[in-house]
Amino acid sequence: MAEPVLFLDVDGVLCTPLSVRLDWLLRRPMDRQLFDPIALFWLERLVRRTGAQVVLSSSWRYSLGDSDALARRILQNLYRCLAAHGAPVAGIAPILGVSKGEEIAAWIARRPGAPCVILDDRADEFAAVPNLQPCLVLVDSRRGLRRRDYRRALALFHAQTIKKEVSPHDRL
Secondary structure: OOOOEEEEOOEOOOEOHHHHHHHHHHOOOHHHOOOOHHHHHHHHHHHHHHOOEEEEOOHHHHHHHOOOHHHHHHHHHHHHHHHHOOOOEEEEOOOOOOOHHHHHHHHHHHOOOOOEEEEEOOHHHHOOOHHHHHHEEEOOOOOOOOHHHHHHHHHHHHHHHHHHHOOHHHHO
16 A cells, blocks of 8 residues: 655644744744644654655745745755654645645645545635545644644544455455
């Protein structure tokens, strides 16, 4: 079976009002911003428990081809932080100029069969691809990734793994 995949949004999932307040209080520059420590805890635990590969689906990926030095440093900070918390970025969803849901669907179409979960705070990004709805864990952007989201993601990974392991002959 293919490795599980975790599609990760940043704003509203890891970058929350708490992390913004911490950055402001600690006077952190944008290229060394902090991410929500509680969200990072649950992300690390989810990746460790499932073995999922993290695929960046956030709009932050639009800055990957940017020649702006600050934008590059901001992304490098994100990559360092994720790696330090056991969730290194293993891939990037394609940028196709369509909705995020359609871009994730294109990534999945090129690698079928892998269990996948999407962590995002915007349901509207997935309206054009209703078949992704069962993979979506809608995170409350005011709080970020929390225990209930972690549990939901675990349940989704588990359900997809069980479905793939049970063959049609086993159901007879």
